[in-house]
């Protein structure tokens with residue numbers, strides 16, 4: 367619209383905006399996101415959008431993040447704060463780090479962890495934690511996505527923080543983040559969508575894409591024609607919906623792997639503990655890999671913004687064909703896990719237990735991913751289809767909200783002005 371192009375529409379399957387970044391209010395009045403979302407940005411376009419729609423209606427936070435290890439909390443990143451471990455494990459981790467030859471991104475993820483961090487850190491944290499997140503054996507994954515997603519520490523720095531007993535907690539792009547003052551992360555996209563008015567059509571589920579006639583067919587039997595299509599549905603689903611598609615493109619889409627996540631939110635009648643923002647759980651003492659102290663982000667995430675009475679923990683538990691999860695008793699196991707790991711003290715009353723199934727949560731960077739993407743995306747681009755966003759591009763390393771917004775802006779510029787895209791490439 368800002369480029370002066372008027373002839374466009376958004377078709378959204380659901381009845382509301384936001385996709386994976388939407389928020390819900392449960393019947394007890396607790397707000398939940400689809401897993402822990404924090405807003406941080408690498409791009410001016412995203413900053414500008416946030417400023418335009420949210421203005422001052424956000425809170426700024428400094429990350430306070432920890433890993434649960436046995437009976438204690440280790441500040442994040444684990445590998446930077448080994449002084450918090452019991453002496454035996456600290457020694458094992460430090461020695462492994464000193465002796466580690468160093469990883470390179472041609473290795474698979476399992477080899478990369480071992481070569482980068484050595485046996486101790488890999489065994490005590492990296493391997494168990496990453497399996498809990500990705501629900502995929504690390505031998506199936508590449509290590510090309512790592513970039514700024516994992517803190518790669520020099521052993522000298524680890525040794526220094528150990529010997530001088532100094533915390534090393536500032537690493538990473540999300541050590542400062544903002545969060546909407548009310549409405550959860552989804553408030554950002556509700557406001558964006560409000561500005562677009564009737565341009566966004568809800569409950570319009572695309573069921574077939576005909577690239578020869580350039581027509582979208584919808585579940586309600588209607589259709590729409592297009593010149594260029596920008597698609598954010600999962601890439602493997604898009605390929606399945608194509609009416610005409612060569613076999614090699616269909617076969618490549620079968621190679622794409624993803625996990626799912628159950629977001630289990632537990633609302634307690636106990637005051638907010640204003641200490642940690644989020645916590646990681648590599649061990650079996652809890653089913654989830656992460657828990658977010660959600661009322662700390664904004665009091666409005668609990669009923670009546672009453673954090674003297676209520677607190678809320680948003681947890682994420684992954685699943686896949688390699689890691690089955692029984693959802694029937696997951697709520698109870700999550701609640702037990704929160705108490706067993708000391709996140710919640712005593713036995714406060716549970717006033718809400720809200721479960722959201724997110725079947726497409728993390729696009730897994732498998733070893734065959736990039737070849738598959740090259741095949742699929744080249745064909746789609748030849749047919750004027752831009753598949754972008756977290757699952758449209760299927761690249762975890764550019765799968766956050768700021769990346770997704772930037773990919774959308776770039777695709778619009780490419781379609782309207784033929785300007786080359788800046789972050790997405792085949």
Ligand SMILES: Cc1cc2nc3c(=O)[nH]c(=O)nc-3n(C[C@H](O)[C@H](O)[C@H](O)COP(=O)(O)OP(=O)(O)OC[C@H]3O[C@@H](n4cnc5c(N)ncnc54)[C@H](O)[C@@H]3O)c2cc1C
Pocket residue numbers: 377378379380383384385386387400401402403404405406570571572573598599600627682724726727728754755756757758765766767768770
């Ligand atoms: C557990 C988790 C934690 C995350 N944490 C963070 C974080 O801390 N910070 C961050 O910046 N990002 C985070 N993200 C990523 C963030 O959610 C995504 O970057 C963002 O939502 C991607 O937006 P998108 O538009 O690409 O796709 P999506 O949000 O997936 O939206 C795709 C849309 O397409 C619609 N759709 C699908 N199929 C059809 C169809 N057939 N017809 C019509 N419409 C259809 C869907 O309903 C959906 O609304 C996280 C994601 C997850 C899952």
